Structure formats: structure tokens, C-alpha cells
Amino acid sequence: MQIRKEILVSGIVQGVGFRPYIHRLATDRSLVGTICNTSSGVTIEVQGPIQLVEDFLERLPADAPLLSRILDVSVREIPCNGDREFQILASSVGDSVFTLISPDVAVCGDCLRELFDPRDRRHLYPFINCTNCGPRFTIVRGIPYDRSRTSMAAFPLCDACRREYDDPRDRRFHAQPNACWKCGPQLVLWDARGRPIETSDPIQEAAQRLRLGKVVAVKGLGGFHLAVDATNPAAVELLRHRKHRVEKPFAVMVPDIETAEKLCEIDEAARAALTCLQRPIVLLPRSKDAKVAAAVAPGQHDLGIFLPYTPLHHLLFKAGEFSALVMTSGNLSEEPIAIDNREAAARLAGVADYFLVHNRDILLRCDDSVVRLAAGRLRQVRRSRGYVPAPVQLREETPPILAVGGELKNTICLTRGKLAFLSQHIGDLENLESYDFFREAAEHLSKILDISPKIIAHDLHPGYFSTTWALAQTGVRRVGVQHHHAHVASCMAENGIEGKVAGIVLDGTGYGTDGHIWGGEILVADYAGFERACHFSYVPMPGGAAAIHEPWRMAVSHLAQASGREFLEWDIPFVRGLDRAKTEVILQMIDRRINSPLTSSCGRLFDSVAAVIGIRGKVNYEGQSAIELEMLARSSSDAGAYPFDCRRGNAGWQIGTRSLFSAIVEDLARNVAPETIGRRFHNGLVESLSDVMCQIGRGSAIHRVCLSGGVFQNVLVLEGLVRRLQANGFEVFAHAEVPAGDGGLSLGQALVAAHA
Ligand code: ZN
Ligand code: ZN
Ligand code: FE
Numbered sequence: 001m002q003i004r005k006e007i008l009v010s011g012i013v014q015g016v017g018f019r020p021y022i023h024r025l026a027t028d029r030s031l032v033g034t035i036c037n038t039s040s041g042v043t044i045e046v047q048g049p050i051q052l053v054e055d056f057l058e059r060l061p062a063d064a065p066l067l068s069r070i071l072d073v074s075v076r077e078i079p080c081n082g083d084r085e086f087q088i089l090a091s092s093v094g095d096s097v098f099t100l101i102s103p104d105v106a107v108c109g110d111c112l113r114e115l116f117d118p119r120d121r122r123h124l125y126p127f128i129n130c131t132n133c134g135p136r137f138t139i140v141r142g143i144p145y146d147r148s149r150t151s152m153a154a155f156p157l158c159d160a161c162r163r164e165y166d167d168p169r170d171r172r173f174h175a176q177p178n179a180c181w182k183c184g185p186q187l188v189l190w191d192a193r194g195r196p197i198e199t200s201d202p203i204q205e206a207a208q209r210l211r212l213g214k215v216v217a218v219k220g221l222g223g224f225h226l227a228v229d230a231t232n233p234a235a236v237e238l239l240r241h242r243k244h245r246v247e248k249p250f251a252v253m254v255p256d257i258e259t260a261e262k263l264c265e266i267d268e269a270a271r272a273a274l275t276c277l278q279r280p281i282v283l284l285p286r287s288k289d290a291k292v293a294a295a296v297a298p299g300q301h302d303l304g305i306f307l308p309y310t311p312l313h314h315l316l317f318k319a320g321e322f323s324a325l326v327m328t329s330g331n332l333s334e335e336p337i338a339i340d341n342r343e344a345a346a347r348l349a350g351v352a353d354y355f356l357v358h359n360r361d362i363l364l365r366c367d368d369s370v371v372r373l374a375a376g377r378l379r380q381v382r383r384s385r386g387y388v389p390a391p392v393q394l395r396e397e398t399p400p401i402l403a404v405g406g407e408l409k410n411t412i413c414l415t416r417g418k419l420a421f422l423s424q425h426i427g428d429l430e431n432l433e434s435y436d437f438f439r440e441a442a443e444h445l446s447k448i449l450d451i452s453p454k455i456i457a458h459d460l461h462p463g464y465f466s467t468t469w470a471l472a473q474t475g476v477r478r479v480g481v482q483h484h485h486a487h488v489a490s491c492m493a494e495n496g497i498e499g500k501v502a503g504i505v506l507d508g509t510g511y512g513t514d515g516h517i518w519g520g521e522i523l524v525a526d527y528a529g530f531e532r533a534c535h536f537s538y539v540p541m542p543g544g545a546a547a548i549h550e551p552w553r554m555a556v557s558h559l560a561q562a563s564g565r566e567f568l569e570w571d572i573p574f575v576r577g578l579d580r581a582k583t584e585v586i587l588q589m590i591d592r593r594i595n596s597p598l599t600s601s602c603g604r605l606f607d608s609v610a611a612v613i614g615i616r617g618k619v620n621y622e623g624q625s626a627i628e629l630e631m632l633a634r635s636s637s638d639a640g641a642y643p644f645d646c647r648r649g650n651a652g653w654q655i656g657t658r659s660l661f662s663a664i665v666e667d668l669a670r671n672v673a674p675e676t677i678g679r680r681f682h683n684g685l686v687e688s689l690s691d692v693m694c695q696i697g698r699g700s701a702i703h704r705v706c707l708s709g710g711v712f713q714n715v716l717v718l719e720g721l722v723r724r725l726q727a728n729g730f731e732v733f734a735h736a737e738v739p740a741g742d743g744g745l746s747l748g749q750a751l752v753a754a755h756a
Contacts, residue, residue, distance in 0.1 A: 222366030224330025278386025483510025519601030
């Protein structure tokens, strides 16, 4: 008995080898029918004996191509017809073409084998790719996704490449970036002033220079990297100096997983993270005898490592026999990553000694993604290359919304139907280059996703660039969203939750509805609104933003809050080391409320504790002292916990820090080890937050808790709170796919706006 079925498949099913796959699946079973790309995915019709059709349907999702992502499959029976074979039909290009563009992916095993096979026509060709691998998102100009709308349009296919491209049984069938030595992009090595160096082997030449300790800018998938030999201390120092990057750790690329195992402690989960298609930078505990220069990640217990993901990387490692290369974003500190050849040569003048460039344009910059493993899962720290623009699936339909994110670690988010598209990492909106990137990303993403926003969601902070930009847009509805409400909504959206939850939000800075700076909050919230059920007691931030860069100021503020001026007499190193005159100025500022906004920030509390313990009084990058405090605490297993002052008032719960600082100072005076103090602080924070959460839960019958905000990148806080809240009967949700920090903010803004 013959039957015929129509199967609609939606998701990432175009440009990833899906049609050849279906062709094979059908013809292997002698089924006849058709497949066609449509505006929402693919439409398949198969006809044949009932059992073979059933088998086809069963195998379809199970064996789907690596890069495809099936979001939905619907099947219905239709009348049989006289088809004699299985055919791939030409795409039906409708008015509303909506196909999901795949993220950029690491070179696949098949291509790698060909790359190093002397008999292959692409032997050592740095741009080898196929439908299972290679650039996508970063080379797309418009939709639908085909070669003429990518930066490969400049390279007409040669006959051999054309044959592969047209053959449904070929691995390169409709592989848009398909290319070879004859017809594709080529590499050139430039000197520091952007003049081509005469050579037949630019990779070999670049590798030699790296071996000599030079800085080479290497054009990658989503932008330029600055590369130096990570085992050469002088080269790493040189790069730090030239890049004006004082202490922020560099990521290190290693040639293979075996080398990675020599640098870091790698378990099964870490191995999976390092070798996954997206090839993110993975933050892992470094081995004691890791052979990289000290300046790669000064004072860090963790190392950010990743594996090669372009053919060019593989060739470079082979040519130079490097065991580790620093591969850091090709930019000056805090600017967006450079993508254009001439732009790179201009902006990186004085930083790079050489430029390894090619003529395949990067149309959209996209930094490397950063992940870590915590509480048993892979968690995004910076979600970018390899993950963008894969959507986050939502529970319900949303109108077209553009959410513009916050100020630091900015991302934007566009929604369409049940999908939310988070942008790549745009960065800190603090300079003109970043503003341009922000505008460019908003425009480009709307275009390639074919979304015209009806609503723009933004932060409440009037001074943010993203807010100002949003308010200047016309013809759309604008919705202001409180920062921490957005954090909670982001966590809810990622976990597919609806209804009321409690959100514990711990972060650095967010504009509150009372005009103060929030950052240590428990909100009882749904998408439509929130109530502030608890917050850390307000403390003045002497000098405002200056207190972020100079945590000793916050420490003085916290100590003054705890003891008035009495702390000046305390015999602890932090107080002894204070500059009395400067401290006096700070105390005056606090007393008279001059340029001293009030904050409930948990990030600032970490800064203060770190400063009082003596970790550091000044930071070189945001979050530095919090990271160092966590590192310190992780090396202790002390079970003690400092007390916090939890009180219930008219306006909900408040968590004060007077007892905390008294206890820290007592321990310091008793010469208790700093790691023990750090650990007791972490333990106390977790205990007091979960105690208050229990009280709130009892009063409100809320049993679900969402954890969000940048502080949840801290493994001790995350794992501690998850464990303790679960032990108290709460259902706990945290971030994984979406960053807990401000990189995930735009998703929450979009969801709140959808319900406003
Ligand atoms: Zn491939
Ligand atoms: Zn070719
Ligand atoms: Fe935040």
C-alpha cells in the first residue's frame, strides 16, 4: 500500500545541507516525492510503502545535518500522485521570506581531512568549507541566504566548484561560501604599515614572525585577532603594553584537545565544550604547571582556552608548531573588534607588526563567545560567534520588538513570533566606534531577520546611549523597562516560565524606579510587572562611577556605614594603608551627600569586601576584584558564614551589612586567612539571601525562583544558592543559554515590552 505525506519542517534548515540530506534519506528507501525551501523552512512530500514512509519520518529528525536545528515538524497525509523519483525543487521565494541563518561554525572533520590531503584539490586551502561548516552569519548581506547576498558574491564559482554546488549528492550542494584555490578568497601578509610582503606562503611567513615574538593581526571569522606566542613572556608583555590592556586576561588558542589538557584541568564536560561546533572560549581551571607566560592571565586561577575553528587557524598552528597562541580581539581596549582590512591596518597601527589578511569581507563583526561550566551546565558568559543568530525559543507569540539592552556588555534582541534573536556581543557603549556598531547591528539584524519592530524596549537609565537612541526613534511604541525586572524576565524567558516568580537579581549597576542605583534585589515579578520585595540597604557611592574603578572608596563607605568614624581607629591593614587626606574627602562627600548616589549593588559589596581584605583598592576592569575574591574563596572549604542584618520594614525586606563588616574586621584582626574570610563572606551571602527568600516565599506562596545578574557568573554564589533554595523546596531557574549578566538583558526587555 502506497501513501504520500506532506511534511513541513521549520527551524535552521536552509544552507546547512538539509535538502541533500532529505534527498538521500528518501532515495535510500526508494521513496519518491519532492523537497522545496519555503519562507518558513522546507516542505517535503514523500510517497511509497507505508512502512518505509514511517521509517523515513522516524529517521528524519534523528539523523539531521549537524548544523540544522529543527524547531517544528508537522505531517499530514495527502493523495498519492504519479511521481517517479525524488526531486529537489527550486525555492519558492515569497514576499515574506523568513529563513533562519545559521551561526558561523568550526571547520568540519571532512574538510580538515581534505585540507591536509596532498591529493585533494583544496590541499592547504585556508578557506575550505562545506554545508556542514564555515562562515554564515558574518558573511550575509541580505536574505534569502544565497551566494549573491553574501560577501562570496565577489568570487564566481569555477567549474569544479560549480559542479559540487549544483549536485544534490555532494557535500557542497548549495554551500554558499564554497571556494577553492582557483576561484576563492586568497591570503596576503602585510607589514605594519599595510604594505604587502612578497611571499608564496603568507601563513608560513606569519608563523615565522610569531615565533620571533612579533604581534600578528590575523583576520578570522567575525573579526581580527591579535596573535602572539603565548609561551613567549616578552611577546605577551609587548601585546599588553601596545593594546593598553593592563591585567584583563587574554584568551589562548591551543592546537588540539591534548594540548588543552596540559594547560587546564579538563573533564568530560569541558572536553565537550571545547570541541563543540561553536568553539567558544571556555574558562577552565589552569593546571599548576601550565606552560604559558605569566602575563597571559595574571593572578588568575582560570584560563580562557579554545581550539582552532577556521582552516586558517589549523594551518597557522601547523606551520608554526605552536603549543599556544594568545588570540585576543583585534581592537584597542573597549573598542569593537576590527573587521575590514584597511580599517584594521589603521586602527591597529602601532599594535600589530604584521597583518595576515584576506579578501573575503566580514560583513558583520562577531567576537568569540565565552562560556564556563557551573552547577553542572555550560553557561554563556559572552554569547556571540557560533551561537548568534540562533534564536531563543519563546513560549508564546510576541509582536515584532527591538530591545536595545543596557550600557555595558550590550546586546540587542529582536523578536518574531515565538522566536527571540539575541545579537552578538556589541560591547560597552562608551565610545563612538561602539555607538556605530550598535546602530549597524540594529539595522543589519532587522534586515537579515526581516523584522520591522513595532515596539522598542529600553532601559530606564536616561544617560545610557541605548536609551537615548531608543527615545529618538519615531513611528514605534517605546517601553522603558527597569533593569532588574529585565534580568528576571530574561531568566524566565530562557526557561520558558510564565506567571509569578521571585527573582534574585545580583549585579553591578541598574537604574531603580526610585532614582537610586539598584543591584542587590529580590523582585516578585511576572512579565507585566514587579514588586521589590527585598534589597540590600542603601550605601553611598562616593564619586559615583569613580567608586567602581576605585573600590577602596566603596569600602570606606561600607565601613563608615557600619561604624561611623570609629573604623579609622581599627588596626587592620586596609585602614592603616588608607591615605588619610583622601579618606577625609570621601567621608565628607558621604556626610554631605555630594556626588554620592545611593546604591544597593551587590557588585559594589564584593568590591568593598575585596578591598577590606586587601585584594585590591583599584581595579583595571569592571568586576576584577569580584573575580579575585571568588578565586580566593574557592580555595577554602571553610563552612563558616558571616551574619548579615536582615530586617523586614514597611517597604519589604532589607539586607544590611553592618554585622558583616564587623565580623570581617574581627577576623582580620585575628589574622584569619583571607581565603577563609572570602569563603565566609560567600557562605553568608548565600545563607542570608536564601533565608530572606524563604520568608518571602512563605508570605506569598511563591515557589519558583529565578537567579539573574552578572554576580551569578560567580560559581560559589550560583551553586550555593541553587543548592540551598532547592533544599528549602524552591524550584530554581538560572541562566545557561543566555548570559546572566547584562548580555542577557535585552531578551528580558523584549518580553516585558511584549506584556506592557
Ligand atoms: Zn566542512
Ligand atoms: Zn573553485
Ligand atoms: Fe545588570
